[in-house]
Amino acid sequence: ADGAGCACCGSAGSRGGAVMIRVPAPVPSEGSAQIVRRRDPAARGRLGRIHGYVLVSLGSKRWSEAAVEAVLSAAAADKIHLTWCLLDAAEAASLRLLQGISASSAADQVRRRVIQVKTLLGRAGVSRSDVKLTSDLGADPLLRDINADVVSAYGADSKFAGACRNQVFSNLQPVLRRSGIETNKDERIEELVEYLLTEIALKIF
Numbered sequence: 021a022d023g024a025g026c027a028c029c030g031s032a033g034s035r036g037g038a039v040m041i042r043v044p045a046p047v048p049s050e051g052s053a054q055i056v057r058r059r060d061p062a063a064r065g066r067l068g069r070i071h072g073y074v075l076v077s078l079g080s081k082r083w084s085e086a087a088v089e090a091v092l093s094a095a096a097a098d099k100i101h102l103t104w105c106l107l108d109a110a111e112a113a114s115l116r117l118l119q120g121i122s123a124s125s126a127a128d129q130v131r132r133r134v135i136q137v138k139t140l141l142g143r144a145g146v147s148r149s150d151v152k153l154t155s156d157l158g159a160d161p162l163l164r165d166i167n168a169d170v171v172s173a174y175g176a177d178s179k180f181a182g183a184c185r186n187q188v189f190s191n192l193q194p195v196l197r198r199s200g201i202e203t204n205k206d207e208r209i210e211e212l213v214e215y216l217l218t219e220i221a222l223k224i225f
Contacts, residue, residue: 069111072100073222075154078111078133088144089165102150105222106134109155110215114192117211118199154218160225167221174217185218189214 073093076083080159095102108130115126138151159166174181182204189196189204201208 025189029103050221054072068203070098070100072102074104075219075222076104076106076140078108079114082135083140085140085144088146092146094146102146104146104151105154105157105216106137106151107218108134108153110212110218113214117208118195144159154215155220157222163221165223166224167218170217170221170224184213188212188216213222 030166073089092102112130113124113131115121115129116123119126119128134153138148141151142148158167174184185204188209191199196209
């Protein structure tokens with residue numbers, strides 16, 4: 021959601037052998053992102069190397085160079101290597117649904133926004149190799165399998181699906197109500213759930 025803060029998820033472990041670490045949110049209100057931390061137990065050192073995944077909403081207009089630098093500073097203080105994941109597929113779905121534009125027009129807007137965000141990150145010193153599109157994350161076999169499991173759980177577990185729809189409905193206010201989506205049971209919510217499932221998969225990963 022535009023202007024949302026950062027939340028990190030704690031977990032006992034993951035299929036990848038990583039451990040999620042619950043930490044205070046370091047992202048200022050100017051940014052819209054989720055940071056997921058993943059500890060690599062195979063790395064050298066007593067604590068191991070920590071990888072952070074920053075999930076960036078392309079729909080947010082509040083990202084600034086100062087906000088990016090604040091995230092980088094917080095990560096550097098904790099010796100975290102960040103990968104910035106741009107939510108391109110989620111933004112395309114949002115544009116199609118909420119603005120009623122065609123798939124090709126949505127794709128064009130997303131491409132322009134991706135270029136803008138990559139340029140912003142580059143000015144702040146983020147390496148190109150550390151910026152990924154969430155639509156490309158399926159290239160990792162483990163993450164692809166985890167994402168498939170999350171999607172399968174969404175389709176099979178009505179309580180889990182309801183919780184996801186409720187979270188999306190809450191996160192995207194007041195935009196949804198302005199678009200005529202009044203409850204989390206509106207069938208159009210289904211088209212917007214993907215970004216949340218991606219976040220869940222990354223947290224498990």
